[in-house]
Amino acid sequence: MSSESKEPELMQKIVSLCKRRGFVFQSSEIYGGLKSAYDYGPMGVELKRNLMNEWWTFMVTSREDVVGMESSIIMHPSVWKSSGHLSNFTDPLVDCLLCQERFRADKAPRLAQGQPAPITLADKGRAKLAEEKLKELLGEGGTVKRDGSTLHGAVAGDRGYVCANCGSPFLSAERDFNGMFRTSLGPVDPIKSVIDAVRQGVADGKTDRELRALAEEAMAPSSVYLRPETAQGMFVQFQNVQQSQAIKVPFGIAQMGKSFRNEITVEHFIFRSCEFEQMEMEFFVPPGEGPKYLDYWKDQRISWWQSIGLSKEKLSFRKHDEAELAHYSDGTFDVEYEFPWGWDELEGIASRTNYDLTAHMNGSGKKLHYFDPEATDPETGKPGYRYIPHVVEPAAGATRGTLAVLCNAYHEEVDEKGETRVVLKLHPRLAPYKVAVLPLVKKDEQLVARGRQIAERFFQAGIAARYEDQNTIGKRYARHDEIGTPYCLTIDSQSLEDGTVTIRYRDDRRQERIPLESAVEVVQAALRTGKL
RNA sequence: GCGGGAAUAGCUCAGUUGGUAGAGCGCGACCUUCCCAAGGUCGAUGUCGUGGGUUCGAGUCCCAUUUCCCGCUCCA
Numbered sequence: 251m252s253s254e255s256k257e258p259e260l261m262q263k264i265v266s267l268c269k270r271r272g273f274v275f276q277s278s279e280i281y282g283g284l285k286s287a288y289d290y291g292p293m294g295v296e297l298k299r300n301l302m303n304e305w306w307t308f309m310v311t312s313r314e315d316v317v318g319m320e321s322s323i324i325m326h327p328s329v330w331k332s333s334g335h336l337s338n339f340t341d342p343l344v345d346c347l348l349c350q351e352r353f354r355a356d357k358a359p360r361l362a363q364g365q366p367a368p369i370t371l372a373d374k375g376r377a378k379l380a381e382e383k384l385k386e387l388l389g390e391g392g393t394v395k396r397d398g399s400t401l402h403g404a405v406a407g408d409r410g411y412v413c414a415n416c417g418s419p420f421l422s423a424e425r426d427f428n429g430m431f432r433t434s435l436g437p438v439d440p441i442k443s444v445i446d447a448v449r450q451g452v453a454d455g456k457t458d459r460e461l462r463a464l465a466e467e468a469m470a471p472s473s474v475y476l477r478p479e480t481a482q483g484m485f486v487q488f489q490n491v492q493q494s495q496a497i498k499v500p501f502g503i504a505q506m507g508k509s510f511r512n513e514i515t516v517e518h519f520i521f522r523s524c525e526f527e528q529m530e531m532e533f534f535v536p537p538g539e540g541p542k543y544l545d546y547w548k549d550q551r552i553s554w555w556q557s558i559g560l561s562k563e564k565l566s567f568r569k570h571d572e573a574e575l576a577h578y579s580d581g582t583f584d585v586e587y588e589f590p591w592g593w594d595e596l597e598g599i600a601s602r603t604n605y606d607l608t609a610h611m612n613g614s615g616k617k618l619h620y621f622d623p624e625a626t627d628p629e630t631g632k633p634g635y636r637y638i639p640h641v642v643e644p645a646a647g648a649t650r651g652t653l654a655v656l657c658n659a660y661h662e663e664v665d666e667k668g669e670t671r672v673v674l675k676l677h678p679r680l681a682p683y684k685v686a687v688l689p690l691v692k693k694d695e696q697l698v699a700r701g702r703q704i705a706e707r708f709f710q711a712g713i714a715a716r717y718e719d720q721n722t723i724g725k726r727y728a729r730h731d732e733i734g735t736p737y738c739l740t741i742d743s744q745s746l747e748d749g750t751v752t753i754r755y756r757d758d759r760r761q762e763r764i765p766l767e768s769a770v771e772v773v774q775a776a777l778r779t780g781k782l
Numbered sequence: 783g784c785g786g787g788a789a790u791a792g793c794u795c796a797g798u799u800g801g802u803a804g805a806g807c808g809c810g811a812c813c814u815u816c817c818c819a820a821g822g823u824c825g826a827u828g829u830c831g832u833g834g835g836u837u838c839g840a841g842u843c844c845c846a847u848u849u850c851c852c853g854c855u856c857c858a
């Protein structure tokens with residue numbers, strides 16, 4: 251591929267800018283940092299919040315068929331049982347005793363008991379080390395023959411599978427790995443009852459697997475989970491929302507907020523982290539209309555990503571194929587963005603049939619039907635149609651979106667003097683500051699006073715503005731280029747005479763003189779239209 | 783999780799065979815300066831990621847650990 255060597259460099263520059271200018275910091279940095287946890291600095295919180303506000307405006311405020319809500323992060327554990335997250339989200343993980351690889355037992359290569367299990371290591375050196383280990387494991391009876399980096403002599407055990415990496419049948423016990431963060435609700439620490447249960451189990455001569463079950467059972471009464479997605483909150487409250495709002499299907503419920511997943515691997519800065527922020531909407535439709543609304547929301551969502559400034563050519567849909575498709579979905583598309591490391595998911599748009607509401611009906615025993623008195627029941631042909639709504643879900647990542655916006659906005663430009671300028675070409679509505687007010691020089695008290703006066707007008711108008719008189723004017727322009735401030739207003743001696751100021755445009759650095767009075771309006775217009 | 787690389791000032795990095803911690807940029811004050819990181823003077827900033835070990839002495843060597851990056855793997 252063509253341009254890969256440059257890409258990690260670009261990512262590093264963005265990470266560096268994020269720290270330097272106060273967008274994103276490593277969490278708990280003074281203690282050595284915490285894996286995959288990031289804090290948003292003064293610029294980052296504005297950017298992320300602006301992005302999320304744009305989503306909310308687009309999805310909720312500006313239309314009549316979607317309403318919002320905010321559910322709690324910790325919900326009744328049965329929610330996750332019904333949704334399938336407790337069982338499906340749990341994977342049996344196994345460690346290879348020879349090559350240390352950790353893999354999912356259910357995805358490992360199958361091999362019947364007694365079959366020869368050749369073991370292939372990455373290179374000869376590792377193979378020699380593994381050879382010694384294998385001899386130990388096989389004991390007296392076994393013979394090991396090494397052929398380059400491949401070892402012969404082992405046979406598959408009763409597991410029915412071998413190591414996904416090297417082919418070894420010598421594996422640790424299967425351990426369940428659940429993607430959800432578990433914690434306990436209530437003031438009583440469950441560890442005491444776990445110890446008691448296990449102690450009794452040991453006395454009774456229970457196996458490891460049985461002891462584990464006993465421990466789980468002892469923890470169960472207080473176990474709760476941090477939500478791995480916001481979606482379930484909308485499903486569980488479907489009826490309350492629908493009835494309290496007297497809203498008719500088709501309609502949607504939207505929610506933004508934090509979700510948590512114990513990711514096995516985290517990568518790409520804030521792209522994949524254990525704690526992340528989602529913007530999800532569940533759109534409830536009559537049976538059979540899922541595909542129609544899937545198309546509709548695909549269009550809506552891609553146009554939204556474009557409207558906040560992501561380049562058209564860096565956005566695309568990827569259709570989930572048969573194998574990838576979740577068992578309940580009859581159609582899913584990812585909105586992908588071309589990040590510096592390649593195409594990756596920004597949002598998933600899924601037609602989920604009536605899986606979710608049905609699951610919660612079965613789990614809770616409560617009816618989650620919708621009754622449409624105006625429609626005709628297709629089965630009986632009689633007026634009045636009672637059904638479990640189907641769902642189309644556009645589920646976007648706010649954290650990922652923020653990173654995509656940063657990547658898309660980052661530009662390096664060489665000016666006429668050969669100096670490199672770094673500029674974040676953010677959509678004005680996303681920019682942390684909308685305008686910087688800059689007296690040309692600090693020494694002139696009149697310029698300073700006038701500058702503060704102008705800044706005050708912006709604060710009065712509720713526009714995020716920044717007054718600055720430190721450093722030379724060039725440095726201030728450069729700093730605001732780097733944080734994406736679309737406009738700089740400069741007050742000079744002429745301003746004192748004729749009441750005009752210089753407005754400098756971030757993207758092309760052009761300057762114009764405008765009457766001081768119209769400054770606020772110019773910025774407001776840009777926020778409305780999105781154009782500088 | 784595996785394999786590879788890395789961690790020194792806010793940022794980018796130098797630091798020789800182990801011998802008192804450096805540069806550029808940035809930051810602060812002052813001077814100069816009326817438009818794009820200018821110049822001058824002065825100044826502040828480091829547990830050399832963390833914890834052990836070897837040594838008379840460790841940024842440098844060894845072990846462990848944390849974090850980041852790259853490649854696999856994983857992502858209901």
